[in-house]
């Protein structure tokens with residue numbers, strides 16, 4: 001019985017070998033959405049996967065969201081939340097709360113969890129080391145940032161020093177104004193700046209759906225020139241809008257593999273990376 005079990009373990013590990021060889025030394029950006037973060041056990045499983053990837057020599061960069069935590073804090077402070085095209089309308093006060101929650105609480109909680117699980121992470125936000133420079137996005141969104149420049153040095157230096165960089169997506173301009181940057185948007189820009197091999201977005205749904213009330217309507221592959229039609233068809237709404245736009249942009253910028261997967265499934269990152277099983281929605285040229 002024990003021998004059988006060990007045999008299976010050995011088979012699983014050797015089956016992963018070609019995938020490990022493919023990704024070793026390459027950069028993989030994982031975007032971890034706030035909605036897939038709400039269950040403690042799942043969060044632990046995701047962090048364990050990230051540690052494993054890093055230990056087999058993959059340069060994992062974790063870019064996290066935290067929308068539900070921000071909304072929760074705004075509610076406690078009696079500040080109303082409002083979303084426009086999937087982006088949080090951000091007045092001056094909201095921008096401060098976003099910085100406090102994303103860079104302060106969510107980021108440090110993830111770094112601490114990775115540490116508890118035996119990994120080595122360093123928490124950064126876009127302000128640290130001048131990593132994310134931003135300006136006000138066009139339109140009426142308040143202090144929502146459009147990224148003007150990414151300085152990859154703090155990220156690459158963290159990786160070279162053996163840390164998993166964990167990034168909160170708050171940026172600044174040269175005057176010190178804080179901007180709230182959607183985590184999907186930032187993850188795509190970071191992946192592109194790092195010339196990442198792959199971007200994996202973990203969310204709280206199977207992938208891009210034709211109809212979110214129908215579990216069987218998953219769209220497994222999207223060609224990026226189909227995105228506009230899908231947007232016009234009105235099947236994409238809320239937080240899925242920046243997600244889809246960002247994955248499209250990643251592909252356009254040369255990221256080899258851009259996928260959205262279900263963060264509610266335990267070890268979905270490992271299934272995605274270490275098997276040929278297509279999970280979620282893949283964006284291709």
Ligand SMILES: Nc1ncnc2c1ncn2[C@@H]1O[C@H](COP(=O)(O)OP(=O)(O)O)[C@@H](O)[C@H]1O
Nearest residue numbers: 033034035203204205208209235236237239240
């Ligand atoms: N066509 C679609 N397919 C899948 N999800 C969609 C679609 N349109 C809107 N959504 C919504 O987008 C949500 C995911 O975005 P969001 O809540 O911002 O997640 P995250 O916290 O992972 O960034 C889904 O839970 C779903 O409610």
Ligand SMILES: CC(=O)N[C@@H](CCC(=O)OP(=O)(O)O)C(=O)O
Nearest residue numbers: 033034065066067087088182183
């Ligand atoms: C401009 C904007 O919308 N910023 C997001 C930043 C966090 C985020 O993107 O979190 P998720 O990945 O969990 O959605 C917000 O304020 O909620």
